[in-house]
Amino acid sequence: xxxxxxxxxxxxxxxxxxxxxxxxxxxxxxxxxxxxxxxxxxxxxxxxxxxxxxxxxxxxxxxxxxxxxxxxxxxxxxxxxxxxxxxxxxxxxxxxxxxxxxxxxxxxxxxx
Amino acid sequence: xxxxxxxxxxxxxxxxxxxxxxxxxxxxxxxxxxxxxxxxxxxxxxxxxxxxxxxxxxxxxxxxxxxxxxxxxxxxxxxxxxxxxxxxxxxxxxxxxxxxxxxxxxxxxxxxxxxxxxxxxxxxxxxxxxxxxxxxxxxxxxxxxxxxxxxxxxxxxxxxxxxxxxxxxxxxxxxxxxxxxxxxxxxxxxxxxxxxxxxxxxxxxxxxxxxxxxxxxxxxxxxxxxxxxxxxxxxxxxxxxxxxxxxxxxxxxxxxxxxxxxxxxxxxxxxxxxxxxxxxxxxxxxxxxxxxxxxxxxxxxxxxxxxxxxxxxxxxxxxxxxxxxxxxxxxxxxxxxxxxxxxxxxxxxxxxxxxxxxxxxxxxxxxxxxxxxxxxxxxxxxxxxxxxxxxxxxxxx
Amino acid sequence: xxxxxxxxxxxxxxxxxxxxxxxxxxxxxxxxxxxxxxxxxxxxxxxxxxxxxxxxxxxxxxxxxxxxxxxxxxxxxxxxxxxxxxxxxxxxxxxxxxxxxxxxxxxxxxxxxxxxxxxxxxxxxxxxxxxxxxxxxxxxxxxxxxxxxxxxxxxxxxxxxxxxxxxxxxxxxxxxxxxxxxxxxxxxxxxxxxxxxxxxxxxxxxxxxxxxxxxxxxxxxxxxxxxxxxxxxxxxxxxxxxxxxxxxxxxxxxxxxxxxxxxxxxxxxxxxxxxxxxxxxxxxxxxxxxxxxxxxxxxxxxxxxxxxxxxxxxxxxxxxxxxxxxxxxxxxxxxxxxxxxxxxxxxxxxxxxxxxxxxxxxxxxxxxxxxxxxxxxxxxxxxxxxxxxxxxxxxxxx
Numbered sequence: 001x002x003x004x005x006x007x008x009x010x011x012x013x014x015x016x017x018x019x020x021x022x023x024x025x026x027x028x029x030x031x032x033x034x035x036x037x038x039x040x041x042x043x044x045x046x047x048x049x050x051x052x053x054x055x056x057x058x059x060x061x062x063x064x065x066x067x068x069x070x071x072x073x074x075x076x077x078x079x080x081x082x083x084x085x086x087x088x089x090x091x092x093x094x095x096x097x098x099x100x101x102x103x104x105x106x107x108x109x110x111x112x
Numbered sequence: 113x114x115x116x117x118x119x120x121x122x123x124x125x126x127x128x129x130x131x132x133x134x135x136x137x138x139x140x141x142x143x144x145x146x147x148x149x150x151x152x153x154x155x156x157x158x159x160x161x162x163x164x165x166x167x168x169x170x171x172x173x174x175x176x177x178x179x180x181x182x183x184x185x186x187x188x189x190x191x192x193x194x195x196x197x198x199x200x201x202x203x204x205x206x207x208x209x210x211x212x213x214x215x216x217x218x219x220x221x222x223x224x225x226x227x228x229x230x231x232x233x234x235x236x237x238x239x240x241x242x243x244x245x246x247x248x249x250x251x252x253x254x255x256x257x258x259x260x261x262x263x264x265x266x267x268x269x270x271x272x273x274x275x276x277x278x279x280x281x282x283x284x285x286x287x288x289x290x291x292x293x294x295x296x297x298x299x300x301x302x303x304x305x306x307x308x309x310x311x312x313x314x315x316x317x318x319x320x321x322x323x324x325x326x327x328x329x330x331x332x333x334x335x336x337x338x339x340x341x342x343x344x345x346x347x348x349x350x351x352x353x354x355x356x357x358x359x360x361x362x363x364x365x366x367x368x369x370x371x372x373x374x375x376x377x378x379x380x381x382x383x384x385x386x387x388x389x390x391x392x393x394x395x396x397x398x399x400x401x402x403x404x405x406x407x408x409x410x411x412x413x414x415x416x417x418x419x420x421x422x423x424x425x426x427x428x429x430x431x432x433x434x435x436x437x438x439x440x441x442x443x444x445x446x447x448x449x450x451x452x453x454x455x456x457x458x459x460x461x462x463x464x465x466x467x468x469x470x471x472x473x474x475x476x477x478x479x480x481x482x483x484x485x486x487x488x489x490x491x492x493x494x495x496x497x498x499x500x501x502x503x504x505x506x507x508x509x
Numbered sequence: 510x511x512x513x514x515x516x517x518x519x520x521x522x523x524x525x526x527x528x529x530x531x532x533x534x535x536x537x538x539x540x541x542x543x544x545x546x547x548x549x550x551x552x553x554x555x556x557x558x559x560x561x562x563x564x565x566x567x568x569x570x571x572x573x574x575x576x577x578x579x580x581x582x583x584x585x586x587x588x589x590x591x592x593x594x595x596x597x598x599x600x601x602x603x604x605x606x607x608x609x610x611x612x613x614x615x616x617x618x619x620x621x622x623x624x625x626x627x628x629x630x631x632x633x634x635x636x637x638x639x640x641x642x643x644x645x646x647x648x649x650x651x652x653x654x655x656x657x658x659x660x661x662x663x664x665x666x667x668x669x670x671x672x673x674x675x676x677x678x679x680x681x682x683x684x685x686x687x688x689x690x691x692x693x694x695x696x697x698x699x700x701x702x703x704x705x706x707x708x709x710x711x712x713x714x715x716x717x718x719x720x721x722x723x724x725x726x727x728x729x730x731x732x733x734x735x736x737x738x739x740x741x742x743x744x745x746x747x748x749x750x751x752x753x754x755x756x757x758x759x760x761x762x763x764x765x766x767x768x769x770x771x772x773x774x775x776x777x778x779x780x781x782x783x784x785x786x787x788x789x790x791x792x793x794x795x796x797x798x799x800x801x802x803x804x805x806x807x808x809x810x811x812x813x814x815x816x817x818x819x820x821x822x823x824x825x826x827x828x829x830x831x832x833x834x835x836x837x838x839x840x841x842x843x844x845x846x847x848x849x850x851x852x853x854x855x856x857x858x859x860x861x862x863x864x865x866x867x868x869x870x871x872x873x874x875x876x877x878x879x880x881x882x883x884x885x886x887x888x889x890x891x892x893x894x895x896x897x898x899x900x901x902x903x904x905x906x907x
Contacts, residue, residue, distance in 0.1 A: 123519025
């Protein structure tokens with residue numbers, strides 16, 4: 001099992017979710033996060049005082065799937081979250097050791 | 113029946129009661145206006161500084177404040193103690209506002225005394241100690257506000273002898289709080305990490321709501337200062353609204369040209385600048401003059417606020433730039449546009465109000481600094497006034 | 510002192526001044542009402558649409574708007590420029606409009622109406638309109654749509670007024686004109702990006718409720734003040750205004766409850782506004798029983814109208830057409846039905862003329878603006894939201 005973490009632009013969330021739904025991936029956790037990368041923040045002006053805001057709002061999606069789904073999910077997220085502009089985000093993939101469904105106590109793949 | 117009671121005009125009394133309520137609403141309006149501009153950890157602390165003024169100043173005013181400001185004149189300098197504890201202030205008309213009960217005039221003026229020190233708090237937002245602030249309120253109202261109100265409106269030397277015009281509080285409310293704010297910003301010092309870390313407003317929706325309530329309440333502030341529901345009140349109301357609109361646009365366009373974006377905070381700030389600037393002139397000028405007064409106020413205050421970063425004091429919410437500078441422009445504009453005004457009298461009164469309020473505030477804060485201390489601890493500033501001073505949080509979502 | 514000044518009645522003056530303050534407060538109320546219904550990234554941009562109207566409309570009104578609307582008549586269609594810059598609009602009453610309050614007070618009260626009317630339209634193009642274009646839109650719309658309609662309905666010798674059309678506080682002038690303009694605007698500006706594919710729920714309904722409260726509060730000045738005196742008509746207007754609003758809130762809620770199984774807070778708030786818009790033209794002419802019917806029907810038909818939007822497929826984002834246009838059309842007809850002195854024919858004529866004129870004139874204005882400045886922000890701007898792209902600020906930084 002793998003966990004796919006994707007940092008994406010907030011307004012892309014719905015498109016990505018729908019596309020994932022179409023390939024039967026429904027288990028998604030999202031968090032509103034802030035981060036900095038090559039986009040290097042934005043300028044905001046309040047009453048003449050200019051602020052450089054280094055951290056930009058993003059959405060972090062966390063999806064846990066079976067190994068054979070990983071490439072599919074990655075390509076869907078990359079496809080749908082891409083605008084071609086700077087700040088489109090990143091995808092991280094890592095190993096998951098165990099999954100337990102709290103209600104039934106099921107473990108592993110069936111618990112996802 | 114007492115003949116003086118028969119002089120009471122119901123229309124005037126209704127207007128003054130409503131105006132009093134409108135001015136009262138300005139202080140919560142100010143609380144939201146300021147509260148939205150600070151960081152979220154200081155929202156309650158900032159609102160409390162306005163809110164508690166409603167209580168503290170009311171008590172001071174009833175006990176000795178009103179009589180110091182509006183009691184029978186002693187040497188053109190201060191009011192006598194005849195109205196101590198509102199003794200003799202009752203349902204018959206007093207020496208001011210001869211067609212409304214003396215009570216109503218007293219209550220109307222009370223609302224001015226409440227909002228004036230609350231305005232100052234923008235200068236030391238996010239770092240002032242609450243216990244010290246309570247003492248500051250009592251002392252400042254007593255030794256700065258009451259004498260100034262007496263000089264200008266209570267039969268003292270600025271109004272009665274010098275003949276300077278201040279319709280609704282350009283000197284008494286705005287220059288006094290602006291000058292005090294400058295003193296306070298210098299005495300209290302900068303916020304920790306000011307200029308190094310960004311401190312953007314945490315909730316501009318609150319600020320816009322506050323600005324709207326201020327605008328609404330200001331109609332009572334200026335038009336109520338006619339003390340009757342007559343043509344003068346209508347005229348003051350009209351020019352107040354027009355100047356505010358012009359200042360909103362003035363600030364916005366200045367900002368648009370200079371920083372490339374017209375901001376909502378700029379619109380709100382410009383509106384307040386216009387309200388401040390028209391305050392001393394409201395009863396004396398016409399609609400076209402009020403467009404000029406407002407437009408200049410918007411541009412001028414925008415420039416003044418930008419100057420802050422060059423002068424390097426931390427007047428956190430721009431009391432000096434908006435109220436001090438706007439009030440000064442308004443007092444001078446009154447000299448320019450009002451037929452009955454003397455420009456030299458306006459200048460003298462402006463300088464006197466600035467020097468008096470600035471000096472006295474420096475002294476008050478020096479004494480408080482040596483006795484109670486002005487600022488919360490560094491640790492307190494880190495966690496925010498809400499938790500460190502009040503043990504609460506503004507938002508718990 | 511001349512005779513006219515002697516006629517100033519202090520109680521009437523108080524009431525008009527208070528009413529003016531109340532109507533002014535409706536515009537920030539509207540800002541919150543709308544601001545709560547958009548997505549978080551557009552809250553300031555949406556509030557600014559209303560806020561800036563307080564600046565722009567005031568200046569237009571003072572410079573020439575008031576004169577066009579209420580100045581001495583030219584051919585029953587427009588006022589002339591005698592009162593431009595408020596020349597001659599002084600403290601003595603103008604008996605044509607209000608004999609017992611200073612002329613400036615009447616001008617002021619009307620100014621507050623000129624502020625809120627274009628602000629109402631902004632709900633139709635929320636979350637996508639370009640700020641620069643909007644400022645020009647405000648000026649053009651007030652000049653070419655609002656001022657003429659006001660003159661026809663309320664100005665001395667205006668042709669609808671002469672025909673006997675009854676519009677107590679602005680059913681035609683404020684609500685149908687903004688509703689018709691909103692329909693034109695929604696069609697011209699086009700849908701929001703991703704409309705109907707991505708859900709766009711309101712981001713902060715507490716703001717919307719607070720806004721509704723301020724609108725309801727301010728509307729007492731809007732309708733009650735339109736009697737232009739502190740008299741029995743004012744009392745009647747406030748009573749029926751309140752009744753209609755309450756009944757419309759309840760009827761919307763009940764219809765929604767039956768139709769969608771839950772009574773929503775947003776529904777109750779929208780129903781209240783529908784009731785207020787509907788009773789506006791009738792407030793000075795009908796009694797409490799009629800107000801109950803006006804309100805009950807308003808809540809139902811506006812609910813239906815708002816739900817029809819999805820069928821027609823235009824994106825009137827915050828339902829200006831369904832609430833103000835439809836609500837006040839009903840109110841105008843109801844005035845014809847319930848007011849003794851009204852003619853149903855005249856009411857229909859007024860409604861049709863105002864719908865067509867405001868719709869067509871707004872289309873033309875929008876077309877011109879589209880060809881010159883452009884109506885919408887860029888697609889990228891719409892993605893990041895009006896707050897950052899148009900104003901360089903964010904509403905919340907918690």
